[in-house]
Amino acid sequence: MSVLNVTLSLTLQASKEDRQPPEICQWRNNLTALSQRYNLYFIAYIDEIYIYRPQFPTQSLPSRPDLVLRLPASEANLSGHIDHTHPHSVNNILIGDLGDEEILACVCDDGDVLAFHTRTVFNAVEWRSCPEGFGDYDGANPRPFFNENVGLSAWGVAVHKASRMIAVSANTHDITVFAFALSSGDTDISEHDRTSALKGLSGSTAWKSVTRGSPRHARISPSQRAENIRILLEGHKDNVPNITFCNTDDDEEGQWLMSTAIDGEMVIWDIWLRKEIKRHQFGPPPGSLGTADVIFNRFGSRGWGVICLDTRAFRLTRSTRETFGCIPKSRHGFWDISASRADVEDASVWHAAFSRSKAAWAQEAVLHDDDDYEASMYDSEETDNDVDESNIVVDVNEGFQVDESEPNHILIEGDLQEDALSLIEPPMEHENTTMVSLHPTDATQPGTSPRRRAPVKIMSGRADNRGISPDEVSESKVPRCAVMHTSERDVRFLQNPMVNPTVVLQRPLMQNLPPNLQWLDRFDRLNMFGQIPELGIVLVATQTGRVALLTLTRMASTKQLAFRLDALLPFQSQENEGCRPDVPLLGMAFGPIQGREMMPSGESGSSGTSDREESWRGIESSRRYRLMLTYYDHTVLSYEIERLSTAASIEKDQLLAL
Numbered sequence: 001m002s003v004l005n006v007t008l009s010l011t012l013q014a015s016k017e018d019r020q021p022p023e024i025c026q027w028r029n030n031l032t033a034l035s036q037r038y039n040l041y042f043i044a045y046i047d048e049i050y051i052y053r054p055q056f057p058t059q060s061l062p063s064r065p066d067l068v069l070r071l072p073a074s075e076a077n078l079s080g081h082i083d084h085t086h087p088h089s090v091n092n093i094l095i096g097d098l099g100d101e102e103i104l105a106c107v108c109d110d111g112d113v114l115a116f117h118t119r120t121v122f123n124a125v126e127w128r129s130c131p132e133g134f135g136d137y138d139g140a141n142p143r144p145f146f147n148e149n150v151g152l153s154a155w156g157v158a159v160h161k162a163s164r165m166i167a168v169s170a171n172t173h174d175i176t177v178f179a180f181a182l183s184s185g186d187t188d189i190s191e192h193d194r195t196s197a198l199k200g201l202s203g204s205t206a207w208k209s210v211t212r213g214s215p216r217h218a219r220i221s222p223s224q225r226a227e228n229i230r231i232l233l234e235g236h237k238d239n240v241p242n243i244t245f246c247n248t249d250d251d252e253e254g255q256w257l258m259s260t261a262i263d264g265e266m267v268i269w270d271i272w273l274r275k276e277i278k279r280h281q282f283g284p285p286p287g288s289l290g291t292a293d294v295i296f297n298r299f300g301s302r303g304w305g306v307i308c309l310d311t312r313a314f315r316l317t318r319s320t321r322e323t324f325g326c327i328p329k330s331r332h333g334f335w336d337i338s339a340s341r342a343d344v345e346d347a348s349v350w351h352a353a354f355s356r357s358k359a360a361w362a363q364e365a366v367l368h369d370d371d372d373y374e375a376s377m378y379d380s381e382e383t384d385n386d387v388d389e390s391n392i393v394v395d396v397n398e399g400f401q402v403d404e405s406e407p408n409h410i411l412i413e414g415d416l417q418e419d420a421l422s423l424i425e426p427p428m429e430h431e432n433t434t435m436v437s438l439h440p441t442d443a444t445q446p447g448t449s450p451r452r453r454a455p456v457k458i459m460s461g462r463a464d465n466r467g468i469s470p471d472e473v474s475e476s477k478v479p480r481c482a483v484m485h486t487s488e489r490d491v492r493f494l495q496n497p498m499v500n501p502t503v504v505l506q507r508p509l510m511q512n513l514p515p516n517l518q519w520l521d522r523f524d525r526l527n528m529f530g531q532i533p534e535l536g537i538v539l540v541a542t543q544t545g546r547v548a549l550l551t552l553t554r555m556a557s558t559k560q561l562a563f564r565l566d567a568l569l570p571f572q573s574q575e576n577e578g579c580r581p582d583v584p585l586l587g588m589a590f591g592p593i594q595g596r597e598m599m600p601s602g603e604s605g606s607s608g609t610s611d612r613e614e615s616w617r618g619i620e621s622s623r624r625y626r627l628m629l630t631y632y633d634h635t636v637l638s639y640e641i642e643r644l645s646t647a648a649s650i651e652k653d654q655l656l657a658l
Contacts, residue, residue, distance in 0.1 A: 051063060051268040111170060150176045254271060282487060315552060337505050502560075
């Protein structure tokens with residue numbers, strides 16, 4: 001049996017006794033990141049990036065940063081979109097690989113996009129702690145090797161490793177792809193020279209602009225790209241908060257890019273044709289933006305996140321419940337797995353501020369006064385565990401097949417009391433179960449008071465191939481990756497980017513808040529996410545301060561790709577102890593723990609070992625990762641995640657000793 005072990009530690013990133021904490025930016029995307037190769041933690045404050053070296057094993061941060069990156073503007077007198085007093089403030093940061101080099105990319109409110117080599121940053125941090133060991137080193141203040149502007153406030157950023165590209169989305173409604181030259185004339189650049197060229201880039205570089213209206217020419221192979229190309233992808237009608245490359249071995253040329261806009265539209269692009277090849281509409285009907293339905297979140301389907309998933313990261317499963325986390329319900333051509341919320345251990349839809357009596361009172365009012373209240377969150381099945389799995393099949397070419405003979409469903413509304421839980425099947429023992437343990441320290445106890453939330457509905461989405469000829473797109477050329485899309489509150493999974501969603505999880509992070517915390521609802525959007533392919537998990541966070549841990553699954557009998565909800569962080573027991581602050585989430589970051597960092601082939605770390613000589617292999621069943629959640633009040637919750645292999649089931653109380 002394989003399990004995920006999750007442990008917690010809590011630290012305060014800066015205390016008032018030491019110094020005044022830095023000012024934060026509100027209403028942004030993810031403002032924290034962890035290097036995958038070095039022990040470096042990045043936090044964006046206004047127009048600076050603070051860099052810390054977390055301490056093992058608690059991942060505590062010092063009161064002062066080890067280094068502060070000051071971000072130069074690409075040109076003078078640029079204006080901001082959100083904050084005119086700080087036009088160069090950061091909207092989003094990302095760690096990614098550009099060729100063999102790991103980089104930190106950040107996008108700003110004035111439209112600037114900058115990138116630093118983490119190797120250069122690490123050397124600067126080491127130099128500050130021990131300058132005598134670096135001789136004549138002159139890199140104490142790292143400069144970006146890339147600094148360009150995309151016209152208006154920039155939000156989404158993506159990095160393609162093999163094809164050496166950086167993509168940026170902006171409030172122009174456009175996406176700009178910066179494709180670095182990979183050859184010199186008729187001669188391909190060697191891997192060494194290619195990496196050296198990227199290391200040598202500093203500041204602005206000459207770019208050849210290519211737009212939709214440019215003369216069409218044959219697709220350019222990355223190995224033959226002899227000049228830096230700036231490609232403009234036009235077609236969205238609203239702001240584009242997030243984008244993603246198909247960054248797997250299935251797309252080494254960097255042909256595909258996915259994007260999502262605030263209006264709920266997700267687009268799959270062919271970068272070299274500069275055209276969209278598929279559109280999915282997950283938002284409200286066209287023309288309804290600004291209406292009462294949208295204002296009161298009855299649709300809740302504004303696009304906020306999109307991520308391409310490596311199909312090799314999906315864990316093999318043997319049953320329906322193991323695949324989806326519950327017995328899914330068919331709805332409008334997709335499988336709704338929202339009922340899996342009921343089986344998540346140590347989690348509740350009620351904020352810790354509610355007492356048991358008040359929660360029961362609120363539930364009673366909901367059950368009698370509003371039959372639609374959160375109904376879909378607790379759909380379950382009155383069936384045995386041995387469901388015929390052959391009924392759950394996805395044909396990636398024809399769309400989703402729904403079995404009309406599925407049994408009736410038991411509808412459970414409101415909070416989950418013992419009588420409601422008795423109607424739900426207990427989860428089966430299976431591989432890849434998420435198991436959790438915790439070691440909280442100190443925090444502040446939140447306030448109390450009851451509250452009800454308004455109902456929400458989900459849109460299944462519509463697909464469109466407008467303006468695309470069969471000659472330009474064929475089945476043999478479509479992306480082979482799976483895709484996960486997030487809106488303000490819902491998660492959609494597409495087994496193939498060219499088909500409609502096959503699995504939907506409604507409101508995984510929904511939580512009833514007391515009146516004094518109702519203002520947090522304004523931050524309720526699933527705009528922070530990431531995947532750890534090595535563990536087969538995806539992390540999705542809402543800015544209200546919670547994270548869903550999703551396991552990617554593949555059913556053995558039908559080859560169905562799916563996912564299941566395994567954990568909600570912070571755990572309810574941690575919230576009851578006051579570990580979670582009553583402020584929004586500034587950023588979510590994850591990476592290997594100290595001593596387990598990744599390194600490119602042939603490169604040695606401080607211990608003299610390379611990725612081919614990782615001494616922990618054979619002792620531990622998987623690489624151990626840390627998840628760090630930073631809140632507006634500078635509180636940092638740090639979790640450790642690993643996948644364990646055991647011969648039998650492990651209960652939660654047994655994990656406390658792990």
